[in-house]
Amino acid sequence: MMLAVDIASWALLLLGSFFTVVGALGMVRMPEIFTRMHAASVIDTLGIGLLIAGMVLQAGFTLVTLKLLFLLALFVITGPVITHALAQACLHEGVEPRLSEDRRGRARPGAAPPDEGRPT
Amino acid sequence: MMFAAAAAAIVVALALVITRAIKGPTVFDRVLAGNSVGSLAIMLLAVVGFLTGRPEFLDIGLTYGLLNLIGTLAVLKFFRHGDLAYDADEASGS
Numbered sequence: 519m520m521l522a523v524d525i526a527s528w529a530l531l532l533l534g535s536f537f538t539v540v541g542a543l544g545m546v547r548m549p550e551i552f553t554r555m556h557a558a559s560v561i562d563t564l565g566i567g568l569l570i571a572g573m574v575l576q577a578g579f580t581l582v583t584l585k586l587l588f589l590l591a592l593f594v595i596t597g598p599v600i601t602h603a604l605a606q607a608c609l610h611e612g613v614e615p616r617l618s619e620d621r622r623g624r625a626r627p628g629a630a631p632p633d634e635g636r637p638t
Numbered sequence: 639m640m641f642a643a644a645a646a647a648i649v650v651a652l653a654l655v656i657t658r659a660i661k662g663p664t665v666f667d668r669v670l671a672g673n674s675v676g677s678l679a680i681m682l683l684a685v686v687g688f689l690t691g692r693p694e695f696l697d698i699g700l701t702y703g704l705l706n707l708i709g710t711l712a713v714l715k716f717f718r719h720g721d722l723a724y725d726a727d728e729a730s731g732s
Contacts, residue, residue: 531640535647538678542651545658545674551666554658558674561651569644569681573688585696589684589703593677596707600673603711607718608666 527575534568541565551608552615555601562597566590641689648682669713676706 537560544557570590577583655678659671680699687695 528640531644535644538651538681539647539654542654542674542678545671546654551664551670554667554670558670561674562677565651566677566681569685572640572644573684576688577693582693582696585693585700586684589680589696589700592700592703592707596703600707600710600714603714604666604670604673607714608664610718611666613664613666 523575527572530568530572530575534565534570534572537561537568538565550616551613552605555604559597559601562593566593641685645682645685645689648678648685652678652682665717669710669717672713673706673710676702676710680706 541557541559541561541564544560545554548554548557567590570586574583574586577586652675655671655674659668659675662668662671680703683695683699683702684693687693687699
């Protein structure tokens with residue numbers, strides 16, 4: 519039984535480490551701020567969630583588990599708040615997302631005019 | 639052993655995120671990277687706490703998480719309005 523819990527905890531910690539590194543790699547490789555936010559949210563949700571799940575399995579039913587769950591709740595609540603505020607601040611400052619097609623019907627600089635039959 | 643692997647992965651991720659914080663062309667990249675550095679530092683605290691058998695480090699992590707949220711929002715509000723005490727009603731009234 520202990521061995522099964524240990525193996526599950528191993529797997530969760532390794533998966534969490536993997537997603538953390540992938541998210542950080544995405545923050546370096548992604549081309550602009552909005553896609554980088556997407557990569558950062560991978561760290562905040564999958565990476566940290568799986569790492570905390572792995573540590574919860576190691577801690578068992580103790581006060582430490584409660585603190586870890588508080589930490590997880592903190593990340594679940596604050597991650598979207600910060601991402602939202604950051605995106606809003608970016609748009610307010612005039613940082614535009616890089617799009618292959620603007621669905622709001624505005625002309626993209628250096629692009630063909632939007633076709634007529636398409637609802638925008 | 640498994641905590642050492644997780645700690646190593648978090649340190650690698652921290653290095654990558656700090657690269658973005660240094661390179662970041664706009665201030666928002668730096669804010670985002672700063673927030674991620676905070677999250678990763680909390681996880682590093684927790685994992686190192688488990689690694690050394692002292693999970694009391696989690697209390698520090700919780701405090702740092704709350705500070706991280708407030709710090710990031712304060713910086714964003716400052717860059718959005720140029721003023722930490724900005725009041726939307728007052729601005730639209732005058």
